[in-house]
Amino acid sequence: MPTHARQLLVIITEAALEKNLIKAARQHGAQGYTIYDVRGGGQHGTREDSWEADRSIEMKVICTQEVAQQLSQYILTTYCPHYSVSMFIAEVSVLRPEKY
Amino acid sequence: MPTHARQLLVIITEAALEKNLIKAARQHGAQGYTIYDVRGGGQHGTREDSWEADRSIEMKVICTQEVAQQLSQYILTTYCPHYSVSMFIAEVSVLRPEKY
């Protein structure tokens, strides 16, 4: 079965941004997303509390390279200056190219 | 230290399939699996509720290319027609090849 190259964009950030990121992903052409709650630490200190202002999420978007590039660029300029954000992109392959 | 190439198969799907997927993974030769609860959205709408019929899981299997291919193929034909399923494969490297 042939596989198709796609990119996996992963965004780790403050839980407060969840709604905005979903909207941004859809607007930039992503056909889906997956989110879960994480804890962690980085430049802005540790974020490990159960309290709302201290929650982090990780968001995964499988998409074409184009969407990944534009979406990550948008997040970089819109959210990275003021929010705790970690982002990376990995090369992945999928079986149903029309879905992503 | 030499590293060894393996594949990481990631399956995002309905929580109802958890038991079946674990069984399928074992039957296709996977030596382990990791699961956690996620929320998300895609072609079949958003799945974000705490209610049982609306839960999603993400399952990771580190395995040889062969196992990844057969397992993903099996899931594609068995579950993708009727369930919300997202799948992708990434190339990873491991230190203990006998474990995966």
Add this chain to the structure above:
Amino acid sequence: MPTHARQLLVIITEAALEKNLIKAARQHGAQGYTIYDVRGGGQHGTREDSWEADRSIEMKVICTQEVAQQLSQYILTTYCPHYSVSMFIAEVSVLRPEKY
């Protein structure tokens, strides 16, 4: 926008090691980490209970190849002999190289 190659080190292990792993990551030069709770199974049986001694975590570290190599090596020799540990490394790209 240029992207920069980094490595993503993923460690799946017993929850009891969380504090130690965070410390080890920092000591080996990682600038951040992300953790969440998982369940799973492998050589040492299934780890699926809500009970403290049976919890597992997954830890992600985005870092340079050097850090990934040294940290994974350290974990391999320090923790793998006596603890349930799964580890793999993936190639990823990031936008802000100074952060990782």
Add this chain to the structure above:
Amino acid sequence: MDPVVLFFLLGIAARLLKSDLRLPEALYETLSIFLLLAIGIKGGVELAKQPLAALAPQAISVILMGALIPFLLFPILSWLGKLSRPDAASIAAHYGSVSVVTFAVASAYLLKQGVAVEPYMPLFVALLEAPGIIAGILLARSANLSSIRWGELAHEVFCGKSVLLLVGGILIGACAGPDGIKPIAPLFLDLFKGVLALFLLEMGLVAGGRLPDLRQAGVFLVAFGLITPSLLAMLGMGVGYAIGLTPGGATLLACMAASASYIAAPTAMRIAVPEANPALSIGVALGITFPFNITVGIPLYHRLAQTLFN
């Protein structure tokens, strides 16, 4: 209006207002474990006083009723509703099984009205969980009965969370008896109604989120979800009358018949009949029938019982 129903409406309102209110998944699970155990315990305490053998004929009638309902609804759904076999069978299975929360709201309603009920009704809830689901699977797979894995299915249904907690609660209540239960009564009995209220808040959130599914469902299913409960209630009341229940007991059995499962059935059908579209069955069961029953249905069936039994 009963405050627990107000919690349900608050949940629906929160969804329609697109509020960010969410109950944590762990709370949802905790509340449902609590309710199942508490319902079982309450019934078990009373059961200890009953000669169990005397219940056998009633129990069998109730089981048969649960198994019959899907066979009655399936033709309506597939001929009148033009639904595919899997969809018709899956929806029929939901109505054959029972909604534990509808039962709880109905019990609370009757208690408030001062209507006596047979103390062993929770046993019937446990008995009604499975037969409707099994009947629905038979209907969906009737072309190919040999493909059903009976062992797995039986295990899933009888060792599933709901039946296990209900039956476990009944056994604990029966073994401990009224005195033995006293030390745990402040949690399992006194808090029952409040926990039910919180659970209904969550059900309101879920049901509110299901309303868009109804567009997929179409006019037929909406009408089906509004009309069927009353017809099933009459069936339940008839069975209750026939097996000699009190008016209160018959009303409760009517509510069980009229209700559609949203815990055991969706999970079981998703695995057993994957071709069925869950948005249809869950949309109509949770978006229409559940709200109908807890707001309009329960008082209606109660009035019906008063008329019929006098």
Add this chain to the structure above:
Amino acid sequence: MDPVVLFFLLGIAARLLKSDLRLPEALYETLSIFLLLAIGIKGGVELAKQPLAALAPQAISVILMGALIPFLLFPILSWLGKLSRPDAASIAAHYGSVSVVTFAVASAYLLKQGVAVEPYMPLFVALLEAPGIIAGILLARSANLSSIRWGELAHEVFCGKSVLLLVGGILIGACAGPDGIKPIAPLFLDLFKGVLALFLLEMGLVAGGRLPDLRQAGVFLVAFGLITPSLLAMLGMGVGYAIGLTPGGATLLACMAASASYIAAPTAMRIAVPEANPALSIGVALGITFPFNITVGIPLYHRLAQTLFN
């Protein structure tokens, strides 16, 4: 000392001792949902007995007070404290809004002291959530008011979890009335103080974790966090006196004015004013003002009221 305050101190101690004690996130969320609903219900039950129209002038005064506070604090923060516009506005917004838990601790304190309060005070909590936040956003964006998305903001504030649960609780309480509420009272009323204690344990853990932030905040902010509450309390008490509250009611309003929000405000400001550093506003609100209020402030404001009103 009230045991609920001891739970708070235990939480702080656990953090300072670097204990691994953590309350699960789902418990934190559950407790906060419970408290908001219970406060609303308690107020709603009493509200049913009031002629609502008579409250309108009081309600408007309270809303204006909430909107005024940020405008009073902003110049102090930006001129005296030399804070950037976003930071000053964000901190001001936190103090303009209200801390539900401070209100709950104050109510419990007055109850224990045998001081009567107006039964509709929870309504004022709901009213005070939003105005301070909106005023703070206006201050932060005053250079560019057209950039504020009013629709989104209004939705976020009025359909946010806190306002929705408070108002929902009030409506449920008012509809159900004292008798209707009885079956759910064992959960929502009897357990209230215990749940508040558990929540304060969690608040102690969070506040203890915020103490390092205070190093970032500097001397000015620490002093601000210690002095401001008493000044705002006097404002609140004056308003309470002016609108004709009893001494108890005025004390409660003083506590609301003196308290800084740590649920609604941080979330809203994070989205609306991203340039503001949340470590500053949360550090001072939770690390200084909250502990000050629940240990020293509440009794102090109460004594003040006794002096003023006699």
Add this chain to the structure above:
Amino acid sequence: MDPVVLFFLLGIAARLLKSDLRLPEALYETLSIFLLLAIGIKGGVELAKQPLAALAPQAISVILMGALIPFLLFPILSWLGKLSRPDAASIAAHYGSVSVVTFAVASAYLLKQGVAVEPYMPLFVALLEAPGIIAGILLARSANLSSIRWGELAHEVFCGKSVLLLVGGILIGACAGPDGIKPIAPLFLDLFKGVLALFLLEMGLVAGGRLPDLRQAGVFLVAFGLITPSLLAMLGMGVGYAIGLTPGGATLLACMAASASYIAAPTAMRIAVPEANPALSIGVALGITFPFNITVGIPLYHRLAQTLFN
């Protein structure tokens, strides 16, 4: 049989039936936080009335007993059981420490039997958490004592969740006193037994999941898990007698001695003695000794006390 034990059996049954029943992790954590706090508070309230200094000799005896137990069990485990040094030391440490839930079940049992106990027994639970663990680590590392990081170890044990919540609860209870505790009593005291029941349901699920581990453990360990508790109970009862406890208090101390820790010890040993196989220690502690104690042991030790003290 006490209903809380029935909940435990329900949990075991659910596991053996391979039911999908799971308690959410957050519920497990919440229940255990609740139990530790509540046990502490109950003890603390009574402690306020005691001259504390008078307890010192008793307290020291109890600590010594906890530290002694691993030294007694280690030779049996390593010589008779042919277990490796880390495994023998780790298992010994589990029995040196204490199971809070066994204590709670025993307290409830004695309460039901109308047997009076010293009100400060929860203090002994807190005291017994650590010494056995430290002794076990000493045994495991005796070849290389300098490798033990005492600072870290002390911090882990004394600031760990269990000790912190027990001691915190005791302090809160002692500061607040019987009157101060009243408003939080409906949560922390009235619900105690019900929460204990739920927790035992979870313990049953966990213990049931540990039964396969026993195959790894072998016949020796199963016998060890069945016989040791009674021997340790006699030791505990002797100490209780020697330090002048009432028969009830001595029974409780016997239960503590006979019980094996499954919260503090597994976590501490996993870090301090990684070479030990946790399946062995947890399998025998939770799969054998815990069920033995709560079903057979507690009544047995109670009868023993009646014989001894008369």
